[in-house]
Amino acid sequence: MPVLRLVVASALLSVLSVGTVVASPSSVDEKIRNALQLDQNIARGEKLYAAECAQCHGQRALGSASRVIPSLAGQRRAYLVKQLADFSEDERASREMHAVINKPGLADEQAWADLSGYLNSLPRASFPQTGDGRGLELGEAIFQDQCASCHQEDGRGDDDGFIPSVRDQHYAYLVRQMRSIASWHRLNVDADLVRYFDSLDTEEATAVADYLSRMRGPIKDHERMNNDGTSNN
Template sequence: MKITSAVMATVLAFAAPVLAETATEGWNNTGGEQDEALGLTPDHENGIETYEVCSACHQLNGWGLPDGTFPQLAGQHVNVIIKQLADIRAQNRDNPTMYPFAKPSEIGGPQSIMDVAAYISKLPMNPENGVGPGDNLELGEKLYKDNCVRCHGESGEGSDEKFYPRIHGQHYNYLVRQFQWIRDGKRRNANPDMVKQIASFSDEDMDAVLDYVSRLKPHPEMIAEPGWVNPDFDW
């Protein structure tokens, strides 16, 4: 039997509440390493040492890869990094590629979580992140302003206090993958508000809004000069 777009839309509409429940279970659980790390004072030198493990994938500058294999981490909010790292270690967020590198045996305990999060947050951001095709930006802007501004802000700056990530300057292909996983119930630590907000987004909507987001620029003071190399690893 051929499944039409109308039938698929109906199936997704009925499935959305189930997917949302699965995807949002434990969105921001308190306790454990997250709370412990949040209460610590960062050690810059240990942050550098800890980040060296992370740099194997996220690159020495913290800029990830434009193909979206690895996200840009540079400039991200401290609380967001702590939450995501703690969630991966607690297996509340599925990331089999990162998990072996994030274990305490590799990078240390809650102190190292705080140290590396604080270090990453101070790295200047990529001046040339990967962007989308640019063919539906008017729709993307409308969708962003109607659905995303309340949490992610006018320019994609997010909120450290509320654990909302910066999404400006992020690679388009990474944004697409995470949006798909959140919308389709694959990312278990997703914010339930976002799951509900984007449940009805079509693939066209998704591509348009994330193309627009990928072109949002952080404040100029947060962006590195072209050709910048992290001096902490410039051996």
């Protein structure tokens, strides 16, 4: 089984290659591309965040474990822009996010650029919610075999391919998102990746989420995590 999955993972890696959004409607693609080319006004992003986002994601953008709201601090910029565009265009389900992103001034490429620049510059969550600690060996083995090819061995993600950082994130949120992607609540995702998440059973998904939520230590490729010069971690 692991060998089979590894083959799937490397096939996926070649499909989801550098800098493209695969199988997405062209209007979302275009908005994402435009937003990534804009200058980011971090000070404006900070103001927008305090007014529109902090009540759910928290003052320091560390999320809420009990409400299953993700930490956004230090998340990768390209990934953040893509998620805001996906929420705005109904490519990703979430009642809460649709209500906020459809407000005047927020369904807007410049707002996404500014918010993403600000969030990427914030220090990451040092102690996110973790799981019960019983499946860590399994979680490590799955992650390093099946996921690190895309998310990187220290979970830092990659702006090429819009790959999120999956470290410093709350356990329950990670589990929920693996399920959400598997059940097509996020439409702007490659079909092979959706099938791949669907193939993970509950024990595997919770083990790998627990392993990620406990990942500590410095991000190994400092330069790449900071390649837009905005993150201090």
